[in-house]
Amino acid sequence: MSAQTQIRRKTVKDIAKAKGGDPLVCLTAYDATVAELLDPYCDILLVGDSVGMVVHGLPSTVGVTMEMMILHGQAVMRGASKAFVVVDMPFGSYETNSDQAFLNAARLMQETGCQAVKIESGAYAATQIRHLVERGIPVMGHVGLRPQAINVDGGFRAKGRSQDEWNKAIAEAVAADEAGAFAIVVEGVAPDLADEITNRVSCPTIGIGASANCDGQILVTNDMLGMTDWVPKFVKKNADLKSAIENAAETYASEVKSRTFPGDAQTYKLRKTAKS
Numbered sequence: 511m512s513a514q515t516q517i518r519r520k521t522v523k524d525i526a527k528a529k530g531g532d533p534l535v536c537l538t539a540y541d542a543t544v545a546e547l548l549d550p551y552c553d554i555l556l557v558g559d560s561v562g563m564v565v566h567g568l569p570s571t572v573g574v575t576m577e578m579m580i581l582h583g584q585a586v587m588r589g590a591s592k593a594f595v596v597v598d599m600p601f602g603s604y605e606t607n608s609d610q611a612f613l614n615a616a617r618l619m620q621e622t623g624c625q626a627v628k629i630e631s632g633a634y635a636a637t638q639i640r641h642l643v644e645r646g647i648p649v650m651g652h653v654g655l656r657p658q659a660i661n662v663d664g665g666f667r668a669k670g671r672s673q674d675e676w677n678k679a680i681a682e683a684v685a686a687d688e689a690g691a692f693a694i695v696v697e698g699v700a701p702d703l704a705d706e707i708t709n710r711v712s713c714p715t716i717g718i719g720a721s722a723n724c725d726g727q728i729l730v731t732n733d734m735l736g737m738t739d740w741v742p743k744f745v746k747k748n749a750d751l752k753s754a755i756e757n758a759a760e761t762y763a764s765e766v767k768s769r770t771f772p773g774d775a776q777t778y779k780l781r782k783t784a785k786s
């Protein structure tokens with residue numbers, strides 16, 4: 511590709527500019543093939559730690575490791591050329607202190623080439639966010655339902671049902687914003703709360719199970735593609751890939767068993783040449 515036809519990758523400035531403007535289109539991606547397919551349509555591709563549940567079959571995101579995030583981050587970076595790529599910091603990689611957070615965030619950026627990291631930002635994490643941003647690492651926050659905290663929450667539960675939870679979600683978002691987060695994911699809260707957060711913070715909010723008034727939306731791609739029967743209430747399936755894959759596998763199995771596959775079109779026709 512010549513320098514002139516090279517596609518410019520979005521930057522953190524492009525994302526920040528979207529506050530109050532056209533909604534940011536964001537999806538998760540975990541591999542190069544899907545990243546390449548989604549890239550033309552997305553402002554942000556998130557290598558979410560949901561990869562642990564969606565790809566590796568883990569019961570939650572708590573078991574996700576740095577190595578998993580690096581492997582999938584590298585794959586997505588190979589597939590995406592235009593979208594701004596964010597990699598999740600896994601549980602246990604940033605909570606201890608700012609030094610731990612910096613070393614792991616720097617490793618994610620150096621080994622994957624991603625543009626930013628995401629931290630599930632409880633109030634304490636504002637210290638880590640400020641530390642990373644001051645040292646050159648753009649950080650996306652994540653408030654409301656925080657999947658890495660399911661063991662204290664007792665499951666995946668929507669947030670903001672009590673006044674305390676409502677205030678906590680706002681305080682966490684404001685703390686992340688003031689610490690320098692360039693965007694904040696707002697997950698699993700009622701639209702009123704998401705709207706209040708969007709109005710209170712200066713950076714774009716990215717909703718998931720939140721409000722159409724957020725500055726952008728994100729979904730787990732496998733949910734949006736309908737790869738499983740069950741999806742959370744806030745997902746709209748735009749495809750039924752589960753049925754498509756099952757039907758294709760069934761056709762393949764029956765053609766293998768009936769010896770109709772491979773057919774003429776799938777076999778090589780090599781002419782024998784006389785040996786010299």
Ligand code: KIV
Pocket residue numbers: 538556557558559560561598652695718728729730
């Ligand atoms: O891990 C993930 O995929 C996420 C998104 C759902 C926001 O954090």
